[in-house]
Amino acid sequence: MFRSLLLLAALLISQNVAARGTGDLGIVIERADGSVQIVETSNNTSLGRIEGLGDLSHASAVFSRDEQFAYVFGRDGGLSKIDILNKKLVNRVMQSGNSIGGAISQDGRLVAVSNYKPGGVKIFDAETLKLVADIPATYGNHGQQSKVIGLVDAPGQKFVFSLWDAGEIWVVDMSDVSNPEIRKFKNVGQNPYDALITPDGRYYIAGLFGEDGMVLLDLWNMEKGIKRILDGYGKGEKKLPVYKMPHLEGWAVAGHFAFVPAVGHHEVLVIDMLNWREVGRIPVHGQPIFVMAQPDGRHVWVNFAVPNNDTLQVIDTQSLKIIKTLTPGKGVLHMEFEPRGGEVWASVRDEDRIAVFDTDSFKQLTTFAAKKPSGIFFTSRAHRTGL
Numbered sequence: 001m002f003r004s005l006l007l008l009a010a011l012l013i014s015q016n017v018a019a020r021g022t023g024d025l026g027i028v029i030e031r032a033d034g035s036v037q038i039v040e041t042s043n044n045t046s047l048g049r050i051e052g053l054g055d056l057s058h059a060s061a062v063f064s065r066d067e068q069f070a071y072v073f074g075r076d077g078g079l080s081k082i083d084i085l086n087k088k089l090v091n092r093v094m095q096s097g098n099s100i101g102g103a104i105s106q107d108g109r110l111v112a113v114s115n116y117k118p119g120g121v122k123i124f125d126a127e128t129l130k131l132v133a134d135i136p137a138t139y140g141n142h143g144q145q146s147k148v149i150g151l152v153d154a155p156g157q158k159f160v161f162s163l164w165d166a167g168e169i170w171v172v173d174m175s176d177v178s179n180p181e182i183r184k185f186k187n188v189g190q191n192p193y194d195a196l197i198t199p200d201g202r203y204y205i206a207g208l209f210g211e212d213g214m215v216l217l218d219l220w221n222m223e224k225g226i227k228r229i230l231d232g233y234g235k236g237e238k239k240l241p242v243y244k245m246p247h248l249e250g251w252a253v254a255g256h257f258a259f260v261p262a263v264g265h266h267e268v269l270v271i272d273m274l275n276w277r278e279v280g281r282i283p284v285h286g287q288p289i290f291v292m293a294q295p296d297g298r299h300v301w302v303n304f305a306v307p308n309n310d311t312l313q314v315i316d317t318q319s320l321k322i323i324k325t326l327t328p329g330k331g332v333l334h335m336e337f338e339p340r341g342g343e344v345w346a347s348v349r350d351e352d353r354i355a356v357f358d359t360d361s362f363k364q365l366t367t368f369a370a371k372k373p374s375g376i377f378f379t380s381r382a383h384r385t386g387l
Contacts (some may be wrong), residue, residue: 150195
């Protein structure tokens with residue numbers, strides 16, 4: 001027994017791994033400083049900071065399946081692998097001139113990045129960050145390159161993404177890394193601007209910025225092609241200027257209803273997922289950006305674009321009414337629920353802090369400093385499709 005303990009201690013020392021779990025850890029993006037804070041949710045504290053990650057003005061992150069590593073996608077095209085246990089940068093590659101997010105494969109072995117410039121998707125080995133596939137988003141008769149957005153992982157070692165300029169959706173099967181299979185769906189609509197995948201990994205839904213409506217792809221039955229849903233939901237209505245694009249990856253599912261932000265309207269749309277029809281609209285404080293459900297689905301939390309970005313509103317999913325309005329401070333950019341939903345974290349960028357709220361009483365429990373915080377990502381995402 002003593003020999004075994006000595007071997008374990010030597011192994012931990014050699015790997016420089018702290019003897020603690022990862023299930024209560026997460027990161028906070030500090031967008032102005034190119035850094036992330038490592039945080040823990042058991043006591044709601046900051047554990048440290050990792051710097052040197054480049055332009056994080058529109059950064060997102062995914063986690064390895066063991067939750068020790070986070071892959072941070074920077075706006076400058078940088079892909080950074082960080083060790084959140086040991087609070088250090090492991091590897092960093094500059095893979096494009098401008099990128100907009102990424103995803104990790106079902107088996108955790110591949111990391112994909114979607115790019116604005118030059119466009120396309122690059123896929124890397126998650127261990128080494130070695131490039132394994134380069135998929136240019138080429139379309140049209142003259143070899144144009146499209147911006148790529150709405151990249152998500154899907155079951156079966158697939159990645160799905162949308163082409164803004166081309167109006168297309170592509171599905172890439174990476175089951176054979178040396179020979180990716182690409183399936184293209186063309187003429188889906190004008191300017192798909194963001195997308196989501198349902199928690200079961202079946203439906204991929206892209207919003208259309210150039211027209212009212214959304215498009216749906218059933219990944220179980222791709223031979224049926226693209227289906228239009230919520231077609232013309234804003235028809236005949238005057239749109240407001242769009243100050244910030246809604247984020248569909250921050251959508252909400254409660255029961256068989258989906259709650260999504262309406263483009264150019266002060267509304268949250270309610271969709272019946274049994275038939276993909278609109279069943280309600282909820283007037284809200286401003287233009288919604290993230291519409292996110294608590295893990296139990298009881299409430300949906302919404303934040304807003306400027307000039308109303310000091311506010312959070314809470315929607316009851318039974319009555320479809322707003323039950324609480326909070327004003328955490330100027331520049332509420334992102335929310336993240338703790339894994340079992342008892343608390344929600346909010347980044348308050350313009351006040352350089354994080355605020356943590358109890359989801360039952362809606363009271364602020366604590367706040368701590370962060371440098372221009374934006375995205376908050378907890379390790380529980382490692383085990384959820386599309387996050």
